[in-house]
Amino acid sequence: MKRRDFLRTSAAAAGISLITNYPPFAFAQSADAHITILVDEPLGTISPNVYGHFTENLSGVIYDGIWVGENSAVPNINGIRKELVDEMRKIQPPIVRFPGGCFADSYDWRDGIGPVDKRPRRTNFWAGGESANAPNAHRYDPNRFGTNEFAEFCRLIGAQPYLAADLRSLPAEEFYRWIEYCNSPAGSTTLADERAAAGFKEPFNVRYWGVGNEAWGCGGNFMPDEYASEFRRFTTWAPGYGLELAYIGSGPDGPHWDWTRGFFEAMVRKGREQLRAVYGWALHHYAWNLSRGKTQDWEKGKGDAVNFDPVDWYELLREGDRMESLINGHWQIMGEFDPDHQVKLVVDEWGPWYRPGSELTPGDQLEQLPTLRDAVFSGMTLDTFNRNPEKVAVGCCAQLINCLNSLYLAHENNFCVTPVGHVFAMYAGHQGGQSLRTEFSAPSIHYDRDGKPASFWGLRGSASMHGKQVVLTAVNPGVKDPLQAQIGARGARISSAKATVLTAADIHAHNTFQDRNTVAPKSAQVQVKGDGATFEFPPASVVRLDLQLA
Numbered sequence: 001m002k003r004r005d006f007l008r009t010s011a012a013a014a015g016i017s018l019i020t021n022y023p024p025f026a027f028a029q030s031a032d033a034h035i036t037i038l039v040d041e042p043l044g045t046i047s048p049n050v051y052g053h054f055t056e057n058l059s060g061v062i063y064d065g066i067w068v069g070e071n072s073a074v075p076n077i078n079g080i081r082k083e084l085v086d087e088m089r090k091i092q093p094p095i096v097r098f099p100g101g102c103f104a105d106s107y108d109w110r111d112g113i114g115p116v117d118k119r120p121r122r123t124n125f126w127a128g129g130e131s132a133n134a135p136n137a138h139r140y141d142p143n144r145f146g147t148n149e150f151a152e153f154c155r156l157i158g159a160q161p162y163l164a165a166d167l168r169s170l171p172a173e174e175f176y177r178w179i180e181y182c183n184s185p186a187g188s189t190t191l192a193d194e195r196a197a198a199g200f201k202e203p204f205n206v207r208y209w210g211v212g213n214e215a216w217g218c219g220g221n222f223m224p225d226e227y228a229s230e231f232r233r234f235t236t237w238a239p240g241y242g243l244e245l246a247y248i249g250s251g252p253d254g255p256h257w258d259w260t261r262g263f264f265e266a267m268v269r270k271g272r273e274q275l276r277a278v279y280g281w282a283l284h285h286y287a288w289n290l291s292r293g294k295t296q297d298w299e300k301g302k303g304d305a306v307n308f309d310p311v312d313w314y315e316l317l318r319e320g321d322r323m324e325s326l327i328n329g330h331w332q333i334m335g336e337f338d339p340d341h342q343v344k345l346v347v348d349e350w351g352p353w354y355r356p357g358s359e360l361t362p363g364d365q366l367e368q369l370p371t372l373r374d375a376v377f378s379g380m381t382l383d384t385f386n387r388n389p390e391k392v393a394v395g396c397c398a399q400l401i402n403c404l405n406s407l408y409l410a411h412e413n414n415f416c417v418t419p420v421g422h423v424f425a426m427y428a429g430h431q432g433g434q435s436l437r438t439e440f441s442a443p444s445i446h447y448d449r450d451g452k453p454a455s456f457w458g459l460r461g462s463a464s465m466h467g468k469q470v471v472l473t474a475v476n477p478g479v480k481d482p483l484q485a486q487i488g489a490r491g492a493r494i495s496s497a498k499a500t501v502l503t504a505a506d507i508h509a510h511n512t513f514q515d516r517n518t519v520a521p522k523s524a525q526v527q528v529k530g531d532g533a534t535f536e537f538p539p540a541s542v543v544r545l546d547l548q549l550a
C-alpha cells in the first residue's frame, strides 16, 4: 500500500482526522530530546512472532525450568511448572522454539514419544559441559519431556510450536515422520494413532520447522552449498496435511555474510523457484565480546553478568546494537537472489552471553543472572525488530528460562521473573501493531573506552499503532542522566498518555528468588499539553508510553 493510501485508510478506520501536509511538529527548545511519531509513515505490521522464545534441552531449561513432573511438590499442570505458565500467559507468547539449538541436531524425536517408562535415556549434547554435581537429567536426557509435553506446554501458554529438526544425524525420512506424528489427522496414520494413545488425538498442527540449526557449525559443519542441497532434500517432499509449512533455513551467526550468500546462490543455481520452499532464514546474534577490542577469544572476551562498570554497560549495548546492521546486511544479500523478499529473517537466537559465575542455581550450565543492563539490551533489540517489520518475521530470545537472557529463573520451588521478563510484558502491546516511523533526537553519550573516546546514541525506540492507540517504547541507555523528552505525533494530536517505567537506582539491579521485585515496572505520569506530551526518561531505563491519538 502506498503511504498516502495507508494514511487515508488507516486514519479513517481509526477515526483520526488527519491533515495532509501537516506541518512538522513544533517543539519547544527547552527539552533534552525530541520524539516524533510519523503517523503517516507506516513501516508494516509487527509480526507477533518476533516476541518469541527459545527452549533448548540444555541444563536447567527443560528439566527443572519447564518440566518438574506430575508428582513434584512444585505446583504444576500436567508436569509443567505452573508459575511459569501463569507468568507466560501475561506476556502473550506467540511462538516457542524447541528442542535446540545445537541439541536439536543430536535429537531423535522418537525417543521422546510413547509410554514414558519405555523412553530411553540418552547422553545430552551438552553433557560435556555439565558440572560434576549436575542432576542426572541434565547429562543423560530422560526423554520425559518430548514432543507431546512440548505441545502441551505451548497449548497451556497459548503459543505456536516451532520445532527444529535434526539434519546432522537423522535422515530426511525422520523429518517427514516427525511432521506426520505432529500433523496427520486423527486416525489417519499409525503415528497419529500413537499420538492419540498418548492422549493427543487431534493433530498439533506444527507449522514452523527449522531445518537443522547452525549447520555451519554444531549442526554438521557444512559448506553453504552442501547445506543448500540438504535443505532441498529435507524439504522437497513433506506432507502438509492442509498446513502451509514454514521451513526455516539455518542461517548465519552474526556478520557471516558468506554463509548467507553461499546458501542463496546455491539455491538459485538450481532454479529461483527453489527459494519458494524457504519461509525464513535464521540469524543468530549473541553479544559476548566485552574485551573492548582486546581479543576475539570466545572464552577470554566474555564479561561478567553482574559485576561490570559503566563502560561494560555501553560495550554490551554496542555489541547488541549490531543487530540492526546484521538485519540490513543479510537482507541486502538475500535481496540479490530474492528481489521480492519472499524469504524473511528469523532471528531465532539473540541475547547477551556472559562468562559463568552468576547463576542462581550453581552448576546450571549457561545460566546467568539478568540485570537492568539486560533489560535495556532486550528493549533495544525488540525495538529494532519493531522498526524492521517487513524483514523480521520471527524472533526468539535465547533462552526462556535458566539460560542466557532468561525471562525467568527457577529451581525446585523457587521462581522469579527477571528484568528481561518484565520487558517482554511491557512490549507485548506491539504485537500485530502497525509499526510507525519514529524519529528520536537526543544527545549522544560519550565515554572513555580505555583511553580512547567512544560514544553511544542517547535515546532510541519504536512505535506501533492499533486504531487510535500508539504504543511507544524506548530505552535511555545513559547510566547518569535523565532525558526530558517532548513527544509529538506528526499527523495527529496526542490527547492522553500514560507511562510504564522499568529502572532502578543501581545499574546492576536484578531479581533473585529471595528478592523477586527489585526490578519491576512502575506506572508514571505523562504530561500532555497542546498537541503533544512531555516525559522524563530516567537514566538506564526501559519505558513504554501508551498514547491516545485524537
Ligand code: AHR
Pocket (backbone or CB within 6 Å): 056, 100, 101, 102, 103, 213, 214, 349, 398, 399, 404
Ligand atoms: O543458545 C545456546 C547455543 O548457542 C545454541 O544451542 C546454539 O544454537 C548457539 O550456538
